[in-house]
Amino acid sequence: MSQYILRRLMIAIPSLLGISVVLFVVLALAPGDPFSELATNPNVPPEVQAALRTKFGLDDPIYLRYLHWLAAMVQGDWGFSFVSRINVDTLILQRLPTTLYVIGSAQLLALLIAIPVGVYAATRPYSLFDQLANTFAFIGFSLPTFFTGILFILVFSVKLDWLPFVYTDVPGSGIPWLLEMIRQAIMPVMVLGLFQAASMTRFVRSAMLDVIRLDYVTTARAKGLGQTKVIVKHVMRNAMIPVVTLIALQMPAVFGGAIVTEQIFRIPGIGSLLISSILANDTPVVMAVTFVFACLVVLFNLIADVLYGWLDPRISFR
Amino acid sequence: MFDNNLRGMIDDVRNGRMDRRAFVKRMIAVGLTAPLANQILAIGGVAMAQSPNPYKPTKRGGGGPLKLLWWQGPTLLNPHFATGTKDQDGSRIFYEPLASWDVDGHLNPILAAEIPSLQNGGLAADAKSVVWKLKPGVKWHDGKPFSADDVVFTWEYASDPATAAVSSATYAGMTVEKVDDLTIRIKFKDPTPFWANAFVGAYGCIIPKHLFAEFKGGKSREASTNLKPVGTGPYKFIEFKPGDLIRGEINADYHMANRPYFDTIEMKGGGDAVSAARAVIQTGEYDFAWNIQVEDEVLLRLEKGGKGKTLYAVGGDIEFIAINFTDPNTEVDGERSSMKTKHPILSDPRVRQALALLVDRESIKKVIYGRAGRATANYLNGPEEFVSKNTKWEFSVEKASALLEQAGWKAGSDGIREKDGKKLKLLYQTSINGPRQKTQAIVKQACQKAGIDVELKSVVASVFFSSDVANPDTYAHFYADIEMFQIPMTQPDPALHMRRYHSRNVSTKENKWQGPNFPRWVNKDFDAAVDAADTETDPIKRADLYIKCNDLMWQDTVMIPVMHRLAVEACSNTLRPALSGWANQTDNLQDWYRET
Numbered sequence: 001m002s003q004y005i006l007r008r009l010m011i012a013i014p015s016l017l018g019i020s021v022v023l024f025v026v027l028a029l030a031p032g033d034p035f036s037e038l039a040t041n042p043n044v045p046p047e048v049q050a051a052l053r054t055k056f057g058l059d060d061p062i063y064l065r066y067l068h069w070l071a072a073m074v075q076g077d078w079g080f081s082f083v084s085r086i087n088v089d090t091l092i093l094q095r096l097p098t099t100l101y102v103i104g105s106a107q108l109l110a111l112l113i114a115i116p117v118g119v120y121a122a123t124r125p126y127s128l129f130d131q132l133a134n135t136f137a138f139i140g141f142s143l144p145t146f147f148t149g150i151l152f153i154l155v156f157s158v159k160l161d162w163l164p165f166v167y168t169d170v171p172g173s174g175i176p177w178l179l180e181m182i183r184q185a186i187m188p189v190m191v192l193g194l195f196q197a198a199s200m201t202r203f204v205r206s207a208m209l210d211v212i213r214l215d216y217v218t219t220a221r222a223k224g225l226g227q228t229k230v231i232v233k234h235v236m237r238n239a240m241i242p243v244v245t246l247i248a249l250q251m252p253a254v255f256g257g258a259i260v261t262e263q264i265f266r267i268p269g270i271g272s273l274l275i276s277s278i279l280a281n282d283t284p285v286v287m288a289v290t291f292v293f294a295c296l297v298v299l300f301n302l303i304a305d306v307l308y309g310w311l312d313p314r315i316s317f318r
Numbered sequence: 319m320f321d322n323n324l325r326g327m328i329d330d331v332r333n334g335r336m337d338r339r340a341f342v343k344r345m346i347a348v349g350l351t352a353p354l355a356n357q358i359l360a361i362g363g364v365a366m367a368q369s370p371n372p373y374k375p376t377k378r379g380g381g382g383p384l385k386l387l388w389w390q391g392p393t394l395l396n397p398h399f400a401t402g403t404k405d406q407d408g409s410r411i412f413y414e415p416l417a418s419w420d421v422d423g424h425l426n427p428i429l430a431a432e433i434p435s436l437q438n439g440g441l442a443a444d445a446k447s448v449v450w451k452l453k454p455g456v457k458w459h460d461g462k463p464f465s466a467d468d469v470v471f472t473w474e475y476a477s478d479p480a481t482a483a484v485s486s487a488t489y490a491g492m493t494v495e496k497v498d499d500l501t502i503r504i505k506f507k508d509p510t511p512f513w514a515n516a517f518v519g520a521y522g523c524i525i526p527k528h529l530f531a532e533f534k535g536g537k538s539r540e541a542s543t544n545l546k547p548v549g550t551g552p553y554k555f556i557e558f559k560p561g562d563l564i565r566g567e568i569n570a571d572y573h574m575a576n577r578p579y580f581d582t583i584e585m586k587g588g589g590d591a592v593s594a595a596r597a598v599i600q601t602g603e604y605d606f607a608w609n610i611q612v613e614d615e616v617l618l619r620l621e622k623g624g625k626g627k628t629l630y631a632v633g634g635d636i637e638f639i640a641i642n643f644t645d646p647n648t649e650v651d652g653e654r655s656s657m658k659t660k661h662p663i664l665s666d667p668r669v670r671q672a673l674a675l676l677v678d679r680e681s682i683k684k685v686i687y688g689r690a691g692r693a694t695a696n697y698l699n700g701p702e703e704f705v706s707k708n709t710k711w712e713f714s715v716e717k718a719s720a721l722l723e724q725a726g727w728k729a730g731s732d733g734i735r736e737k738d739g740k741k742l743k744l745l746y747q748t749s750i751n752g753p754r755q756k757t758q759a760i761v762k763q764a765c766q767k768a769g770i771d772v773e774l775k776s777v778v779a780s781v782f783f784s785s786d787v788a789n790p791d792t793y794a795h796f797y798a799d800i801e802m803f804q805i806p807m808t809q810p811d812p813a814l815h816m817r818r819y820h821s822r823n824v825s826t827k828e829n830k831w832q833g834p835n836f837p838r839w840v841n842k843d844f845d846a847a848v849d850a851a852d853t854e855t856d857p858i859k860r861a862d863l864y865i866k867c868n869d870l871m872w873q874d875t876v877m878i879p880v881m882h883r884l885a886v887e888a889c890s891n892t893l894r895p896a897l898s899g900w901a902n903q904t905d906n907l908q909d910w911y912r913e914t
Contacts, residue, residue, distance in 0.1 A: 031791070036783040037402040038484060043521060043808050045487045046794075046832030049785045055482045083401070084393040084560035085539050094559050153593075157601050164603050165593070166387070168586050169563060171556075266588040268562035276561050276588075279780060280393075 001309075005302065012298045019294045020287070024069065027283050028062045034082040034281045056082050069287065079284035083277070088288040091273065098169065099257045099269035101181075102188055107254055109193030110200055111247070117197075118204025122212060123231060133201060140198025149191045149264040156187060163187050167267045188265045192258055196250070203246055207239040241311055248304035252296035256289075371420055371896040371909040375579045379568050381912055384580035384893075387604040389594040391561040391587015396544045397523035398476050398483040403902060406520035407608065408564050408585060410904040412459070412549035415522030416450055416469070417514070419901040423701060423810050425514055426906065429453055429464065429524060429550060429573075431500070434513070445509040445855040450517065452500040456573045458526050459548045459555065466496040469517065471527035471534075480535035485521035492516060509853045511860055512811040519809060520902050524550070552578035552908040562587050572908070579911035592616060598888040599626035605912075606895060607888040608903055613753070614688020617886075624891075630689060631885040633899030634700035634807030634815070637691075639677065639746075639761070639800050639878040640837045641670055646745070646797045653827035654790070654797050657838060663742065664799060668725040670875035673800070675718040676764040677878050679711060685760070686753045691881040698868040699882040700899075701810045703857075706865045709872045711879075718768045727769070735769040747775040747791075747798040749782040754802060757880060787830045794831040796838070804883060810900040812864045813852065819871065820848050839876045 035052050038044045053059050057068065072079055078088040121130040157165040163186055170180050211217065212235050220234045257271025266272075270289060277285035308315045375381070392408025393401075400406040417433060420426040425433045431451040434440020440449045456464040473494035476483040491507045494516075504516060516522060526548055533541035547555050550573065553566035564585040568578060586604070594607040595617060602625035610617065610628060617628050645659035663669055679693035695711035698704055727735035727742050735742040746761070748754045755776060762772040775798060777791045782803070790797050807815050817823070818834040821841070825833035844867055851863035871877055885899055892913050896906035 031778075031781040031784065031786060031789045033784045033786055035401055035785065036780050038785075041806065041808060043488060043814060044484050046785060046834065048482070048484055048486055050830070050832060051479065051482050052484075053785070080539065081393075081560070085396075085399060086394075086545060086560055091560060095562075153596075157603075158596070161601065165601070166586060166589070166597050166603055168584070169559075171565065263589065264593070266586065268559060268588065272588055273561065281780060281784075 001306075005306070008302050008305070012302075016291075016294060016298065020070065020073075020291055021066065023287060023290050023294075024066045024283075025062065027281075027286055028065065030281070033058060034283075036281075058082075069284070073291075078288045081277070081282050081285045083280045083282045083285075088284050091285060092270065092288060092292070095257075095268055095270050095273050096255070098167075098267060099255065099271070102167075102185055102262075102267055102269060103192065103254045103258055105185060105189045106192035106258075107196060107247075107250065109189055110196035113193070113197040114200035114204050115243075118201045119208055119231065119236060121201070122205045122208030123227075125209065130205075133205070137198040137201045140194055141202075143195075144260075145191050145195050145258070146260050146264060148195070149187075149261055152187045152191055153264070165265060167265045169268070188261050188267055191264075192261050200243075200246065204239070204243055207242050208235060211235050211239040237311060241308060244307050244311065245304050248300045248307070249297070251300045251303075252293055255296055256293045371426070371906055372894075373577070373909050373911060374894075374913075375576055375911050378570070378572070378576055378578070379581050381579035381581060383582045383584060384910065385604045385606075386583070386585045387589075387594045387597055387607040388585055388587050389589050389591050389607070389609070392564060392585065393560045394544065395547045395555075395558055395564070396525070396541075397520060398472075398481070398485045398525070399538075399544070400484060400520065403520070404587075404608075406902050407904045409523060409547065410520060410551070410902055411553050411564065411566055411583060411585065411907060412547040412551045412555050413523035413525065414550050415519055415524065416452070416517040417522075418905040419519060419810060419898045420906055421896055421898050423898060423900050425518065427453070428908075429456060441513065443855075445511050445513065446506050448504045448506075448513045449497065450502050450504070452502070453573060454500055456550050457571050458528075458550055459569060460526075460529075462526065462528055464524075464526075464550055465499045466502045467499075468524050468527045469502045470494050470496050471531065472524045473516070475525065475530060475534050475538075476521075478535050481538045483538075488516055488521045509855055511851075511853075511855050511857065512809075512813055515809060515811075519905060553580075553583045556582075574908055577908045595620055595628075595888045598890060599623055599628070602626065602890060605890045605893045606903075610886045610888045611690075611753070612886075613686065614690060617688075617888075626888055626890045628689070629887045629889050629895070629897060631887070631897045631899035632700065633885060634698070634810075634812075635804055635883045635885070636694075636697060636699055636807070636879055637757075637802070637804040637881040637883050638697065639673075639802045639880060640796070641673070641876060641878070642796050642799050642801075642837060643840075643876075644838045646799060651827070655795065655838065657824060657826055661799070662740075663744070666725050667875065668721045669727070672718040672721040672725075672768065673765075673770075674875050674878045675712065675714050675721070676768055676770070677711075677761055677880060678713040678764055679880065680713065682757050682760055682880060686756050687881050687883065690884050690886045692884070694879050694882040695872060696868050696882075697871050697877045697879055698812050698815065698864060699879075700807065703861045704812050704864045704868075706868045706872070708865070708869050713764070715764060715767045718764075722768060722770075729769050733766075733769060734771045741771060742769065743771040743773065744799040745773045745775060746800050746802070747777060747782075748802040749779040749793075750776045751779065757802065785830075785832065792831065794825045794833075794836050796825070796836045801836075802880065807900075812867075816864055816867045817848055817852070819844065819867075819876065821845050837876050839871075839874065841870055841874060844870045 035049045038049045080087050081091055117133050121133045124130055153165045156163045164184050167184050217235055220230045257269035259271040259275050262269045262272040274289045388404055390404045392405045394405050395409050397409035397413050400409055414428045416430040417425045417427050427433055429452060431453045432438060434448050434450055452466060458464055473489050475481055476485045477489040493505045495503050497503050529543040529548055530541055545558060552569055552572050554569045555566055557565040566583045568581050591610050591612050595610045595612055597603045598607045599620045600623040621627055641664050642655060642661055644655040645661050646655045648659050650656035650658045683691045683693050695709040696706050722735055727737045730736040746758060758774045762774060765772045781789060781791050782793050784792055793801060793803055819839055823833045823835040824838050825831045825836045847863045847866045851860050854860040854863060889895055894911050894913055896909040897903060
């Protein structure tokens with residue numbers, strides 16, 4: 001097993017290198033530069049902009065810039081942002097807690113809705129509950145988050161005035177602070193969580209239906225086991241294998257943030273950092289965020305594979 | 319005659335025969351504005367009145383939190399690295415200049431004890447030096463005293479090329495010396511009529527020598543104070559997350575009485591302008607939102623909510639269509655729009671005039687800019703004393719068609735004019751931005767009526783305004799026939815604004831398209847006027863020279879001004895901000911308070 005993990009990690013290295021080359025080249029070929037705001041400011045002569053480009057090495061050839069970046073990255077130096085002149089790791093770590101809190105809560109909410117609803121719907125296919133669950137799931141994943149987000153703002157902030165729509169790190173501690181943190185996270189978590197839950201419910205339901213028809217389930221029932229025990233211990237455990245893959249592949253997104261939702265609610269997460277860095281052509285930040293994202297995808301794929309073995313001992317690692 | 323009258327009046331003020339307020343009023347009556355009138359008085363030897371912003375609170379603090387919403391959050395807090403106004407606004411919460419531009423455009427002393435004038439010996443008659451007296455007893459947030467050393471250091475820091483400060487041009491061409499602990503003298507290499515650039519406004523913020531001394535030059539990025547500002551401002555630093563949040567608390571040792579009013583300050587970033595307006599005007603979650611470039615129709619609808627309103631500050635920002643004087647379709651030595659070419663269609667002044675007649679400013683104002691725009695024929699729209707009264711604009715398809723006929727462009731079978739078998743076809747580029755695309759559509763429609771085929775092109779703003787040498791789509795390459803954008807006026811003086819179009823500043827491959835004269839317009843009279851104005855110390859003659867520059871641009875139709883744009887802010891009904899069209903929104907933050 002440990003040999004298997006080691007081998008998988010070794011294979012990951014060339015693919016991560018390949019990813020970094022592609023990312024870097026695409027970013028370098030993209031037009032624009034981080035100092036464009038200076039261009040129309042009559043107080044700032046163009047030489048200043050040119051001096052900044054030279055200072056930050058933006059005029060070097062692409063391969064040199066890539067090698068510099070790679071050498072630094074290997075030594076754990078992520079570089080600094082051209083726009084804010086802060087180390088990239090500081091910038092990302094600042095954003096990480098909020099991202100984990102908001103996106104993590106949303107994923108949790110999605111799971112808490114999707115698994116019970118999906119399982120229950122699968123045990124009673126085509127019942128009224130199943131029909132309702134299906135209908136809402138279709139509505140849920142057909143509506144994009146930028147639409148539901150604005151709809152929520154209009155209803156809960158503008159019309160009813162119940163919830164704030166600007167998410168900000170409120171200072172303080174204690175119960176009132178906790179309540180405020182929860183209050184302002186309600187809308188973004190709902191928007192993201194319900195969207196995820198919708199597609200996940202469909203997924204859980206169909207995975208359950210695949211398993212529930214198998215012979216061993218009938219056998220278990222024939223042995224006289226109760227419905228709950230059959231569903232939870234015998235069906236769910238097997239039906240969860242594809243669901244685990246899905247969840248594991250969504251875990252990097254928890255770290256990566258949700259660009260659209262973060263923009264709408266002004267959540268200072270990784271997603272909004274990524275989009276503002278892309279718009280500002282802040283290469284070191286974009287590289288770091290996307291590269292970390294790539295690493296997480298590789299890592300969680302591996303975790304998913306290892307989890308299979310635990311869920312189904314028949315799967316072996318070679 | 320006006321000249322003589324003015325001189326007489328200045329003497330009257332100096333000798334006490336006329337009070338300065340009456341002088342300013344009279345100046346306004348003849349079309350000058352207050353800031354100019356005051357500068358005229360200052361140069362004429364009359365000390366500037368200290369005209370503080372109205373301020374009612376009678377004690378420091380007690381105002382609760384002040385919540386500001388900047389839809390592009392500040393990304394750094396060193397005023398000398400500030401790439402955009404958002405960064406200047408954020409830095410200005412903590413750092414202060416010697417003086418700010420107040421609501422009326424007067425210099426308002428902040429760290430200065432008084433505004434330099436001929437009378438108090440601050441200004442030299444030859445305009446080659448300025449002496450600033452500093453306010454005594456000012457302390458940095460860490461308790462260290464503020465002195466002339468800090469001011470001199472700020473100049474050394476910003477003017478050092480290795481620091482790569484964006485404010486370097488502000489501090490070029492001068493030396494700054496310490497006279498005593500509370501006095502500094504700026505010596506200019508050349509006579510500098512507009513002396514209030516260094517140490518004033520956004521790039522004028524003074525930084526503490528004791529924290530930055532080690533980080534001058536190449537090591538400038540490593541200073542930890544870049545992220546944790548220590549200034550003299552009304553609010554002390556608590557927290558900063560780039561692009562997201564700045565938080566500060568009241569400075570109990572602030573050097574102005576009863577100020578500031580608020581106990582804490584929060585500047586939140588992110589999102590978009592429409593929802594920022596909504597958070598202030600409609601839901602009241604925030605007190606103030608910056609730069610609300612939203613269609614007036616949307617704002618009017620939001621304002622029905624009633625928790626806030628929009629405010630407008632008049633500056634000199636101009637949205638215009640520039641005309642290419644060179645040929646963008648012919649390549650000479652690997653360069654299009656080369657100075658060796660002439661534009662095949664637009665080099666004919668009649669065609670340029672026809673284009674100017676086809677920009678329907680009234681409709682553009684009505685449909686797009688609303689209260690945030692003023693139709694104008696001038697490129698230079700402020701301060702008032704520099705605004706030409708000799709120009710006019712009109713919208714007339716008939717007159718434009720007649721001019722085109724005269725120029726030999728005859729209507730073709732498909733309605734498009736042609737001459738010598740060539741179609742009258744123009745490429746019109748701008749950056750991607752809602753109002754600009756709508757303006758393009760309005761202009762294109764009018765051009766079609768006059769038989770001009772206009773092809774529209776929109777470029778992503780980050781590309782259009784980039785200095786990327788290899789990218790042909792930047793505004794500076796100008797590989798199109800006409801292009802539209804906005805140039806802001808960052809100070810109440812036209813020198814920088816007009817010097818751009820001097821023929822030595824033409825944008826070419828040789829200077830990597832860094833020359834700011836992108837229309838590549840060459841006019842000897844204009845060059846001479848700009849050169850003369852640069853060293854002219856007589857304010858009236860100087861204003862005349864800039865008016866002449868503006869009129870030359872108008873006669874030659876170099877720029878077709880589309881809209882004189884005002885700064886739009888959203889503000890809660892109870893907040894009383896002190897804003898100026900000539901400064902950053904936070905430039906008078908110490909005077910903000912809430913009406914209860």
